Amino acid sequence: MRTTNRREFLQWSAIAIAAPFRRQTPTFDLLIAGGRLIDPSKKLAADRDIAISNGRIARVAAGIARNAARQVVDAAGKYVSAGWVDVHGHVYDGIDMGIFPDRVGTPKGVTTIVDAGTTGSFTFAGFRKYVIEKSTTRVYALLNIANIGLIGNELYLDPRLIDPRAAIRTIEANRDVILGIKVRINGRHEELEHDVEMLKRAREASDATNVPIMMHWSHEPELLDILKAGDILVHPFNPVIPPPGLGGMLDENGRIYPQILALRDRGIMTD
Numbered sequence: 001m002r003t004t005n006r007r008e009f010l011q012w013s014a015i016a017i018a019a020p021f022r023r024q025t026p027t028f029d030l031l032i033a034g035g036r037l038i039d040p041s042k043k044l045a046a047d048r049d050i051a052i053s054n055g056r057i058a059r060v061a062a063g064i065a066r067n068a069a070r071q072v073v074d075a076a077g078k079y080v081s082a083g084w085v086d087v088h089g090h091v092y093d094g095i096d097m098g099i100f101p102d103r104v105g106t107p108k109g110v111t112t113i114v115d116a117g118t119t120g121s122f123t124f125a126g127f128r129k130y131v132i133e134k135s136t137t138r139v140y141a142l143l144n145i146a147n148i149g150l151i152g153n154e155l156y157l158d159p160r161l162i163d164p165r166a167a168i169r170t171i172e173a174n175r176d177v178i179l180g181i182k183v184r185i186n187g188r189h190e191e192l193e194h195d196v197e198m199l200k201r202a203r204e205a206s207d208a209t210n211v212p213i214m215m216h217w218s219h220e221p222e223l224l225d226i227l228k229a230g231d232i233l234v235h236p237f238n239p240v241i242p243p244p245g246l247g248g249m250l251d252e253n254g255r256i257y258p259q260i261l262a263l264r265d266r267g268i269m270t271d
Contacts, residue, residue, distance in 0.1 A: 028053050028069040035075030039082065050080065083111025088214075088234060088271050091139060092118040092127050096150050105137025113137055116214060116234075117144035117182025120154075121166035124174065132177055141174075142182040142214050143167055145202040155184050155198055156191075162198050164205040171209045180212040180232075181205055187218045187248070199226050206231075214271065219249055219257045229267030236260070236270045 028051040037048040037060070049064040050057060066072050083106075091105075091113055092098035101113050119127040124143060132139045146154035146161045154161065171178045183202045185195045199215065203226055206213050214232040218224070227233065238248045249260040249270070263270065 026068055026070045027051070028058055028064075029071065031064060031066060031069035031072045032075050032080060033064070033066060033072055035078050035080035037080050048080075081109075084109050085112045085114070086110045087114045088116045089113045090118045090150065091115050091135075092131055092149075095119070095123075096152075101131065101135040101137040101139050105135065105139075111138060113139050114179060115139060115141045116216075117142045117150055117184065119149040120144040120147040120161075121163065121170040122147040123149045124170050124178075128174065128177065140177050140179050142180045143170055143178050144182050144184070145198065145205065146184075150184070153184075153186070156186070156194070159194075159197075162201050164201045164208070167202075167205040168208050171205070171211060178211070180214055182214050182216070184216045185218045185223065187220070189220065192220055192222060195220070196222055196226070199223055203228075217248060219260055221259050224259055224263065224268075227263070227266070227268050230269075232269045232271050233260075233263060234271040 030052040032050040032052070034047065034049065036045065037050065038045050046062075048060055048062055051059040051061075051064055051069060086104075089101070089104065090097045090099070091101040092115065093100040095118055098118055104110065105113055115127070115131075119141065120143060124141070127141065132141070144150055144154065145164070145167055146157075147163050147166050148154055148157075148161055167181065171181075181202050183199055185199070195218070199213075202213050202215075206228075212230040212232060213227065214234055215223070215227065217233065217235040217238060224233075233249075236249045249256055251257060260270075
């Protein structure tokens, strides 16, 4: 038997020690490497690698070894961010302005969409069954206070369609996906009495279920006074419609109405 000298012994020992590391199974399933990470929650805008295991982010750092992952996506020169949330969409395909969420959701970087009142208490069950439960994009909903949902000019077709009790029952039965109530006001001053009554019915359902109201759109003080902290007023920069200032938040000179500016101090948001 040949005698192994010291140098050979050390060489073979080094090979034996290194071999398990060369055969080591990658730590991560996926590595998104070299992208410009935008993370407002951490006030971060910097080049970072993102390692993912079992569908979850396992590590965020610069210079993660590429051989530490089974799959590597080269994101150099690209921006990387968490999935976006669209808080005002209409994603019941085939209903008025609706489009299926997976056309405007995950393929566009939007992982969550809030449907803004396409359905009401009469039509929500179909929306849940055929859209919410079938889409890859996560979908939540605001329930239209009109029980038929967004069909034509639903708030003005028949006052009997505005049923707070039906809205309350639907919200209570779908707490996991219904986040609030949608009210589509025209914003015409001559319809103010009607609109106040409809918004009061929405307020009844909102207070009973402790969910906010999203109101489209008005600068009428009588309507704004019904809103509470946590409610949302939409379409802040829609163009002025004759007669001047109809509905929108800007007057005929393009200035924001003072009653709109006051909403922030009341805890009311604008979308």
